[in-house]
Amino acid sequence: MNIPIGELARRTGVKVPTIRFYEQIGLIAAPPRTEGNQRRYGKPEVDRLNFIRHARELGFEVEHIRGLLAMSQEPQASCHQADSIAKAHLLEVDRRIERLQALRGELSRMIDECGHGRICDCRIIEVLADHRQCASEHAA
């Protein structure tokens, strides 16, 4: 315990200025300070920050994360509300997965079909150039 900000950064992979930024926007609470005005953190902050980092990596917006955090910290709160928030999140997550999988398919198809030769035969470029014509004609 009594972790200084740099150590917190090391443990969570969130950079020091970003931690201060999160405090500023109220995503994490302002921790106690030393006599000399330096921040000191505890174990809960490590968890919370790790959570935030993963959620950010997953592409959730800060506002979204605020909701998830709030939900997780009110175990006694009305189940109705938590339920509907969670369901909305689930829907959103499903949409994301769907889109990423479509994207994945397209990317990997592109890569497969790239003959590793000249640009003029490279499907990566071709596919990006025009989605609708790529299977049919390319001589005008």
Next chain:
Amino acid sequence: MNIPIGELARRTGVKVPTIRFYEQIGLIAAPPRTEGNQRRYGKPEVDRLNFIRHARELGFEVEHIRGLLAMSQEPQASCHQADSIAKAHLLEVDRRIERLQALRGELSRMIDECGHGRICDCRIIEVLADHRQCASEHAA
């Protein structure tokens, strides 16, 4: 030909201010203007913008797109670079899908349990907070 910017926007799905922005950052060339200083585009710009839009939708960064565009204009060059840009991107997409699926599982578990009246053991935070421990121990 002689397409005004709004028409270009309609044909490519890229918004008017975004087209001007792309010109500003040099992603597309400054087109000729009318007497009255309005931009007029031709067919090549439509293609180029479509390429850009599609690549952006696939999540490629502008700098990557710059590279892909440059490559596409040297048809004799090797497509090795395009291939590696796309592969790196694919890896990233895979990582995202994996994490989202973990989150999805946890969310839907929560929702199930919520149906039974208890959210007091919500583990959303744990799941996202520390990826490495979630399968093993959660009683300290």
Next chain:
DNA sequence: TCTTGATCCTCTAGTGGCTAGAGATTCTAG
């Protein structure tokens, strides 16, 4: 105790990739 160098502080400004809005001009159909 003093010093040194790593870490910390606050503050302002910059980044990417747009997006919005003001206020003026130009184009085009009737």
Next chain:
DNA sequence: CTAGAATCTCTAGCCACTAGAGGATCAAGA
């Protein structure tokens, strides 16, 4: 000729950081 849609430039804003200046504090060793 005119009305109104589209265009122009410019500035400022958005989100989620990131960088850097300039100074204070902390911990370990001499």
